[in-house]
Structures are given as C-alpha cells and as structure tokens.
Amino acid sequence: MTTWPAPAKLNLFLHVTGRRADGYHTLQTVFQFLDYADELTFVVTDDGRISRAAPVAGVSEERDLTLRAAHLLKERCGVTRGVQIHLAKHLPIGGGLGGGSSDAATTLLALNELWGAHLSIPELAALGLKLGADVPVFVHGHTAWAEGIGEVLTPVEPEEAWYLVVVPPVQVSTAQVFAAPELTRYSPPLTIRDFHEGRGLRNDLEPVVRSRYPEVDRAMRLLAEFGAPRMSGSGGCVFLRVTDADRGRQILERIPKPFTGFVAQGLNRHPLLGKRGDSSPWGVAKR
Numbered sequence: 001m002t003t004w005p006a007p008a009k010l011n012l013f014l015h016v017t018g019r020r021a022d023g024y025h026t027l028q029t030v031f032q033f034l035d036y037a038d039e040l041t042f043v044v045t046d047d048g049r050i051s052r053a054a055p056v057a058g059v060s061e062e063r064d065l066t067l068r069a070a071h072l073l074k075e076r077c078g079v080t081r082g083v084q085i086h087l088a089k090h091l092p093i094g095g096g097l098g099g100g101s102s103d104a105a106t107t108l109l110a111l112n113e114l115w116g117a118h119l120s121i122p123e124l125a126a127l128g129l130k131l132g133a134d135v136p137v138f139v140h141g142h143t144a145w146a147e148g149i150g151e152v153l154t155p156v157e158p159e160e161a162w163y164l165v166v167v168p169p170v171q172v173s174t175a176q177v178f179a180a181p182e183l184t185r186y187s188p189p190l191t192i193r194d195f196h197e198g199r200g201l202r203n204d205l206e207p208v209v210r211s212r213y214p215e216v217d218r219a220m221r222l223l224a225e226f227g228a229p230r231m232s233g234s235g236g237c238v239f240l241r242v243t244d245a246d247r248g249r250q251i252l253e254r255i256p257k258p259f260t261g262f263v264a265q266g267l268n269r270h271p272l273l274g275k276r277g278d279s280s281p282w283g284v285a286k287r
C-alpha cells in the first residue's frame with residue numbers, strides 16, 4: 001500500500017485586490033509548499049462505496065474534502081469502483097496551511113491514477129476548484145504566483161528557505177475574516193518583480209485576524225523578537241523565515257505553551273510531481 005503525501009502551503013504574502021460580484025475576493029499571493037504533510041492511503045474496492053477508514057477529529061463525513069473529492073471524480077468520470085480512504089492528519093485544521101485543500105488535491109491525483117480516470121492535470125485542477133480556491137495549486141504542483149481567487153497560477157521559483165511555523169490554539173473562520181468590514185479590500189496590484197525584490201511582503205488578512213484572535217496576535221509578537229513574522233492565508237498559523245533547521249528549533253524551544261509549532265523547508269515542487277507520469281509541472285499528464 002502506497003502512502004500519498006498532502007503537503008502544507010505557506011502564503012509568502014497575500015494582498016486582497018478586489019471583490020467579485022459573487023462576494024469572493026480577488027487576491028495576489030505566492031503559494032509555496034512545505035516539506036511537512038498529511039499522509040493518505042487509498043484502498044480501491046469493487047463495491048463502489050467511498051468511505052473513510054477512521055474518523056478525522058473535527059471533520060465530519062459530509063464536510064470531509066477527501067470524500068467530497070472522491071465523489072466528484074467518481075461522478076465526473078463514471079467510475080464504478082469505490083475506495084476506502086485513510087488520512088493521517090498532521091496539519092492543523094483551519095490554520096491557513098491549506099491542509100484540507102491539499103488533502104483534496106492528493107485524493108484527486110491518487111484516484112485519477114488508481115481508478116484509471118485519465119483526467120489531465122488542468123481537468124483535475126478545474127474539478128478541485130469546486131472544492132476550494134486553494135486546491136488547483138496543489139494539483140498543478142508548482143510553487144506559484146496566484147491571482148483571481150487563487151486559481152490563476154504562474155510558476156515562480158523563490159528560495160526554498162527554512163521556516164519556523166507557530167500554531168496558535170485557534171481555528172480561524174476564513175469566511176468571517178473576508179466578511180470583516182475593516183478588511184483592506186483594494187490593495188494596489190503588485191508585479192512578480194515586486195515580489196522577487198521583496199516589496200509588499202505582507203498579509204492583508206493579518207490585522208483582521210490579530211484583532212479578533214488574541215492568540216494570533218501573541219504568536220506574532222513572540223516571533224517578532226526573532227525576526228519579521230507573517231501570517232499564512234487566513235491564519236492563525238504564523239511563520240518566520242530562519243537561516244536553517246537548527247535555528248528554527250532553537251526558537252521553537254523558546255515559544256511557550258499553549259503554542260505548538262514545527263520547522264520545515266519551503267519546496268517549489270509538490271512531492272508527488274514526477275511520481276505521476278507528468279514530466280512538465282504545468283503540462284497535461286502523459287498517459
């Protein structure tokens with residue numbers, strides 16, 4: 001039985017640039033993967049049923065993005081076989097690290113192979129977008145500059161730096177953050193060059209989250225003693241770029257309970273890239 005990783009992502013910066021007619025906000029962000037991941041295993045069955053091998057704390061069956069991804073692919077491709085999905089959850093839920101979206105993307109990629117569904121990478125990404133704005137970047141598998149609501153992707157190659165990620169004991173509601181009246185909604189657009197030159201490295205969602213979740217504010221203040229921390233996505237996880245893994249662990253030792261955390265390296269390629277028959281990260285899967 002093979003284990004399929006579903007890595008975390010960081011938003012290296014995030015600007016809200018507008019609001020669409022459907023209420024969703026347009027963004028500019030850079031997604032970079034981390035070598036820190038959930039692990040999924042899939043047992044294909046002949047009975048056509050889609051099930052979980054075990055409950056996932058805090059995620060009901062109806063909401064579980066792995067099950068929803070499997071149903072979506074099954075219906076789209078008329079698959080008759082079923083699957084039992086086992087998720088070893090390591091990423092914090094509702095932490096801004098994209099864990100649920102990554103689990104969904106890995107499920108689509110794995111079942112596309114295991115069920116022989118033969119969808120291309122762009123087709124899988126379009127299917128994934130129905131589940132969440134962050135799913136396509138995980139399906140495409142390359143660190144990316146993102147616009148739209150996060151689905152218009154351009155591959156970029158930032159340094160694969162080391163990061164200390166601190167996890168405050170909160171689950172932030174993404175919907176509530178985007179609904180906040182005080183949110184900065186019209187940041188002027190940046191260029192990819194601005195990003196590479198280090199301009200605009202802030203998260204527009206951060207002030208809203210810090211004012212509503214004191215634990216996130218405290219995590220930012222704790223890390224500010226060691227550098228310039230930022231929040232990922234809609235929080236609450238915050239991260240600090242560090243020179244190497246040892247330095248990250250040294251700082252983590254000084255972060256008090258109830259905060260937890262981990263040290264991980266940025267990855268410009270998804271760990272499944274290359275294992276799924278597509279040599280070009282942006283191309284259509286070869287069959």
Ligand SMILES: C[C@](O)(CO)[C@H](O)COP(=O)(O)OP(=O)(O)OC[C@H]1O[C@@H](n2ccc(N)nc2=O)[C@H](O)[C@@H]1O
Nearest residue numbers: 011023024025026132133134149150174175178233234
């Ligand atoms: C902020 C990010 O974490 C950046 O990576 C993501 O865009 C959030 O994506 P996500 O967790 O998949 O969020 P979704 O489940 O798609 O959205 C939850 C809710 O947040 C609001 N929302 C989300 C994303 C977005 N670009 N604009 C929004 O206004 C919408 O009200 C939406 O109903």
Ligand SMILES: Nc1ncnc2c1ncn2[C@@H]1O[C@H](COP(=O)(O)OP(=O)(O)OP(=O)(O)O)[C@@H](O)[C@H]1O
Nearest residue numbers: 063064065093094095096097098099100101103233
């Ligand atoms: N397999 C899953 N893992 C985690 N969350 C899941 C999963 N399936 C559904 N969810 C639901 O999705 C919501 C968001 O979870 P997730 O961990 O992806 O948030 P996040 O890290 O804040 O993501 P983002 O950065 O995309 O905002 C949670 O409310 C959770 O109930």
